[in-house]
Amino acid sequence: MVRMENVSKVYPSGQKAVDSVTLSIPKGETLVLVGPSGCGKTTTLKMINQLIKHTEGKIYVGGQDVSTVNPVQLRRQIGYVIQQIGLLPHLNIMNNITFVLQITGYPKSELLSRAEEMLKVVGLPASYLTRHPRQLSGGEQQRVGVARALAADPEIILMDEPFGALDPITREQLQKEMIDLQSKLHKTIVFVTHDIQEAFKVGSRVGVMRQGRLVKVARPMDLVINEEDEFIKNFVGTKGVLDALELVTVAEAMEEGCPLLSLGQSLEAAVISLGDWDYALVMNERKSCVGKVSRSRLLEGSRRGVVEVEMLEETGPVVPVDYTMKRAVELMVLTGWSWLPVVDKGEVLRGIVAIESCSKIMQAGCQG
DSSP states (O other), X not given: OEEEEEEEEEOTTSOEEEEEEEEEEOTTOXXXXXXXXXXXXXXXXXXXXXXXXXXXXXXXXXXXXXXXXXXXHHHHTEEEEEXXXXXXXXXXXXXXXXHHHHHTTOOGGGHHHHHHXXXXXXTOXXXXXXXXXXXXXXXXXXXXXXXXXXXXXXXXEEEESTTTTSXXXXXXXXXXXXXXXXXXXXXXXXXXXXXXXXXXXXXXXXXXXXXXXXEEEEOHHHHHSSOOOHHHHHHHTTHHHHHHHTTSBHHHHOOTTOOEEETTOBHXXXXXXXXXXXXXXXXXXXXXXXXXXXXXXXHHOOTTSBOOGGGOBOOOOOEETTSBHHHHHHHHHHHTOSEEEEEOTTOOEEEEXXXXXXXXXXXXXXXX
């Protein structure tokens, strides 16, 4: 969908802002360009829609060499979202969203319904159509900016630090909304940020830039595990490991084979179920976790010859299967447990997840 071949940008002063970047972005991918200030990531993004002209190399969008396409027509075919949002203050939200549609001959009778549809997509009510940008919060304005970028149904969307000026809570909310939206629309997105956590969260692949050069393009996991480049290791940092765990659900990291026993189960059957495990989790009649029991306690026996409440020890708090491993690890650290029971949406016990699960799943992610 987007291809760059040995692309450079050299200014008249001789400054090389982008140096021989080669990059291929397939249809439906979210590629994030990340790096320190001045590394060339925004310049690279703007060369795709020719807001900045490249001086060397070739850029192809949808198979077309951008240097052979009218730049205005090119930009109308590509959605563009920026940190400053760029809404026109004198126009209401309806006209902001449909601005490009109006100048490209979209049927006037369909403008209102298209604007309403786009507001619904970004989670805003149709009543906002008559408001002006100054009447909206920063987060709401950015949602309108996304709606405007989607209005003409472009296959490609460029996003230049779109959430950088927002408060942390709003920023995280919009990141989640963007991920949900992309899972439904499957646009080709090029996203620029200086925040490695944001890059790991929204990107299917991440391109790390330094001094105008593209150092590496890889999946987030690959940038955390066994990375040899010192610049990338320092840029990602130790916090990057936790950020990468945001990409893994508890369901993916659950330990296989954890024995699950039931209250009232015979001790003989319970011991056999343990296999090589020293502990088992115990469920009540609703299949909710009520504690754990050790092999030694089972061998001691009970008055009735079955698993009883009096035999049980406490476990840590349960975690849902759809938790991220980052949240699970944070909970382990806060509670002092090295493993936690896992339950599904119906609170039915499914198994355990452990600190050791992290390295296993991340190694598997890099090999997959």
